[in-house]
Amino acid sequence: MSEKTAISPTRAQDFPEWYQQVIKAADMAENSETRGCMVIKPWGYGIWELIQQQMDRMFKATGHQNAYFPLLIPLSYLEKEAEHAEGFATECAVVTHHRLEAQKDEVTGKTKMIPTGKLEEPYVIRPTSETIIGAAFSRWTQSYRDLPLLINQWANVMRWEMRPRLFLRTAEFLWQEGHTAHETKEEAITETRLMHGVYEEFLRDHLAIPVIPGEKSENERFPGADMTLTVEAMVQDRKAIQAGTSHFLGQNFSKAQDISFTGRDGMKQHAYTTSWGVSTRMIGTLIMAHADDDGLVLPPRVATQQIVIIPVTPKEDTKAAVLASCQALAETLRQKLFHGDPLRVHVDARDIGGGVKKWEWIKKGVPIRIEIGPRDVETRKVCVQRRDQAFGEKQFAEKDEFIQSVTDLLDQIHLSLLTKATAFRDANIVPCESLEEFGKHWSQDNPGWLYTPWGGTSEEEEQISKKLKISIRCIPIPEAKLPEAITGRSGGKCFLTGRDAEVWAIWGRSY
Numbered sequence: 001m002s003e004k005t006a007i008s009p010t011r012a013q014d015f016p017e018w019y020q021q022v023i024k025a026a027d028m029a030e031n032s033e034t035r036g037c038m039v040i041k042p043w044g045y046g047i048w049e050l051i052q053q054q055m056d057r058m059f060k061a062t063g064h065q066n067a068y069f070p071l072l073i074p075l076s077y078l079e080k081e082a083e084h085a086e087g088f089a090t091e092c093a094v095v096t097h098h099r100l101e102a103q104k105d106e107v108t109g110k111t112k113m114i115p116t117g118k119l120e121e122p123y124v125i126r127p128t129s130e131t132i133i134g135a136a137f138s139r140w141t142q143s144y145r146d147l148p149l150l151i152n153q154w155a156n157v158m159r160w161e162m163r164p165r166l167f168l169r170t171a172e173f174l175w176q177e178g179h180t181a182h183e184t185k186e187e188a189i190t191e192t193r194l195m196h197g198v199y200e201e202f203l204r205d206h207l208a209i210p211v212i213p214g215e216k217s218e219n220e221r222f223p224g225a226d227m228t229l230t231v232e233a234m235v236q237d238r239k240a241i242q243a244g245t246s247h248f249l250g251q252n253f254s255k256a257q258d259i260s261f262t263g264r265d266g267m268k269q270h271a272y273t274t275s276w277g278v279s280t281r282m283i284g285t286l287i288m289a290h291a292d293d294d295g296l297v298l299p300p301r302v303a304t305q306q307i308v309i310i311p312v313t314p315k316e317d318t319k320a321a322v323l324a325s326c327q328a329l330a331e332t333l334r335q336k337l338f339h340g341d342p343l344r345v346h347v348d349a350r351d352i353g354g355g356v357k358k359w360e361w362i363k364k365g366v367p368i369r370i371e372i373g374p375r376d377v378e379t380r381k382v383c384v385q386r387r388d389q390a391f392g393e394k395q396f397a398e399k400d401e402f403i404q405s406v407t408d409l410l411d412q413i414h415l416s417l418l419t420k421a422t423a424f425r426d427a428n429i430v431p432c433e434s435l436e437e438f439g440k441h442w443s444q445d446n447p448g449w450l451y452t453p454w455g456g457t458s459e460e461e462e463q464i465s466k467k468l469k470i471s472i473r474c475i476p477i478p479e480a481k482l483p484e485a486i487t488g489r490s491g492g493k494c495f496l497t498g499r500d501a502e503v504w505a506i507w508g509r510s511y
Contacts, residue, residue, distance in 0.1 A: 005293035006363055015237040015446075020166065022287055025363040026296040029166050036164040036171030040280070043364060044130040044167075046304030047283055048174060052154060054206055054301065055176065057280070058198050064150040064178060069132050071155075072123035077131040077466035081256045088127040091159035094172075096122040105217075116466060125158040126142025130275055131248070133179045134257035141261045141271060148191070149181040154480030164398070167284030168241075168511050175279035181259055181271040185250070186274035195276040196229040199244035208284065208299040208417035209233050209289050210425055211243055212482070212506060214474025218458050219465070222275075232473045232506065234425040235288030237447040240508040242471045243285050246276035283511075289421050296365030297387050299417055300410040301339060305346045307406070308361045312354055312373035324351055325377045329370070329399065337405045362387065367413050368406075384409075388416045406457035426483035430507065433495050441510075442468045449473065449508040451486040464496060472505045 007025060011018045014327030024031055028044030031037075038049065056066070072095060078085035099117035103447075104110070124385040126132065137149055154176050161171045178195060182188040196213060211231035221228040227248040233241045243452045254260065254270040263269040300306050309326045313319040330345045337343075348357050354371075361369055371383040380399045402409075432438050441447050454472070456464075463469050476482060486504075494501045 006295050006359060007293050010293045016165075018293070019284075019291075021293045022296055022363075023166050026365060028283075028296070031164075031166070032146075034171075036161050038164075038166050038170050038172075040174075043304050045284065045285075047286075047298070047302050048280055049352070050302045050304070051206070052176070055198075055202055056152075056154070058202065059152050059176075062150075062194060063154045063197065064180075066475075067151050068135065069129055069153055069157065070148060071126055073126050073129070073132045075122045075124055077135060078124060081131060081224055081253060084225075085131075088159065091161070092127055093125045093160050095119070095125065098181055098308065107300065117503050127157055127159045128275075128277075129153060129155070129157075129177055130253055131257065132178065134253050134259055134273070135272070137179070137181050137254075137259045137271070138257050141259055143262050144183050144264055144269075146261060147181060147183045147271060149179075150381060151180065151190075152176055152178045157206060165284075165511075167280055167287070169281075173280050173458060175277050177275060177277040178276045181254065182273070183261075183263070183269075183271070185272050188250075188274050189248050192227065192229060192246045192274045192276070194232070195274070196244075196246040199204065199231050199246065199276075199278060203233065203243055204418065206299065206301045207286050207289075208414050208421060209243070209285060210418060210422040212476055213475060213480050214476040214506065217461060217472040217505070218475060219461050220471060221276075222247045224249060224252050226252070229477070232472050232508075233285050233289060234428060234508075235285065235511075236424070237288070238428050238446045238508075240449065240510040241281065241285045241288070242473075242510065243282060244276075244278040247274060249273045249275060288511075290417055291365070294391060295363030297417065298365035298367060299414050300367045301414065303344065303365065303367050305344050305364075305366055306338070306410060307333060307343060307345045307368045307370060308373065309345065309347045309368045309370045310354060310357050311347070311349060312371050312376075315374070318374040321377055322372060322374055323347075326372050329372070329382070329403075332403055333406060336403075336407060338410055343406070362391070367410060370402075386413055388413050388420075426485070429483050429486055431486050431489060433492060436497055438495055439468075442470060446510075449506050451482075451489065451504055451506055452495045453489075453492040454496075454503055455499040455501045455507040456496050460496060470507050470509055473508045473510065475503045475505050 007021050009017055029038045029040045032039045097115035097117055100113045101116045102111050103114050106460050156174050158172045161169045164170050180191050200213045203211050211233045213231050216228040216230055227245040229246045230242050231244045233243045251270045253273050259271045260268050311322045311326045314323050326347045330347050333343045333345045367387050369385040381396050382402050383394055384397055385394045432450045432452050489504050492501045
């Protein structure tokens with residue numbers, strides 16, 4: 001890192017403002033005229049497209065199909081599942097009219113557009129689609145032979161956010177929501193755990209973000225669910241981000257919406273359903289997990305451009321040869337596959353200073369920068385700079401050797417980011433078995449997570465959560481790979497109540 005950083009303030013000085021400045025410097029997104037909503041610019045949207053494409057392949061490999069359902073949900077549909085609707089009630093945007101009429105203001109002379117044509121029934125702009133998709137599932141399901149239904153939707157949703165923050169919390173955001181219906185409880189639980197595992201794998205293997213997979217406490221469950229599984233990520237201010245969730249809904253929605261079928265015994269039965277989703281919040285998580293004081297740092301698999309080649313042309317008479325060499329290298333690299341996709345390579349041939357170009361791509365987080373000048377053309381060498389390494393660190397490589405090893409180099413960058421993020425997380429999760437230690441921990445700034453024995457009630461959990469502005473992030477599943485400091489802990493007495501601990505739970509402050 002340079003002594004003078006590209007991003008001001010730094011992470012240590014003001015983490016929330018640093019986050020906003022990274023997004024601005026990388027030209028990823030901006031606030032829009034619509035309160036709480038953002039414009040996702042091409043560099044940021046390119047990351048979302050790659051997340052979408054790669055995750056979509058994983059969904060289809062597990063047997064799911066994509067469909068699309070209405071943006072507007074009749075209010076009566078939400079009323080069918082009261083607990084679910086109540087969980088989103090304060091965030092709902094409601095459409096009440098279907099027409100605008102122009103009326104001239106007699107005082108100002110200006111024309112105003114006045115809503116008229118009141119709807120017989122209001123529509124809610126979808127905060128989530130369980131109810132509208134459940135209505136379709138009810139139509140599609142008559143016999144056990146129609147099951148399972150394995151459906152996914154890529155869409156936008158709206159939840160009226162009072163404190164918006166780009167990517168992390170906006171009133172409108174992009175996501176995918178999977179919805180499935182099954183003949184048996186066991187099949188539905190297996191589905192819930194399967195997609196939970198897909199999210200953990202994607203975050204680790206595509207975004208280089210280590211997560212703790214676990215179950216939410218009753219207080220933190222999705223409204224209307226019997227079980228919510230989550231993947232929790234720690235970012236650089238040691239707060240938690242719920243990066244993805246998978247819900248076992250039991251028969252709660254199917255009974256409310258009559259998703260029923262004739263079973264193998266000839267009797268009417270209700271299906272068991274699931275839902276699961278991730279959103280553009282993943283991009284916010286990625287920024288907070290990997291970016292530094294010089295800007296964005298992108299894991300190679302979701303980098304909008306993986307390699308940028310910068311021609312160095314100090315003299316006009318060598319410019320054509322350097323540009324031709326850069327374009328030829330780019331074409332060669334684009335023929336290579338990285339995890340099944342052609343390498344994304346850009347030649348920055350703009351007629352601006354080399355230093356300006358270099359800093360732009362540093363701030364945008366491109367994994368590999370290549371510089372080629374007249375001498376490099378003659379010697380068939382390239383200057384290689386990695387975004388995961390210190391500013392100014394560079395290696396000179398034979399061009400043919402670089403071409404041969406470039407995909408291995410990208411894998412090394414991914415592993416470097418994952419290793420660094422894992423070490424940071426593991427160093428900031430500590431065990432705690434006493435109420436005194438618990439209270440002291442949360443009195444600190446950016447204290448990290450605690451792992452505690454827990455045997456409290458929902459009411460006791462709610463009281464301590466409100467008092468200290470924390471929450472149980474998850475109860476790790478048995479298969480979770482935990483930091484060495486907390487591995488293997490079980491039993492004991494609850495730190496709060498002194499009762500026998502039923503589980504060990506991870507607590508943290510969150511976004």
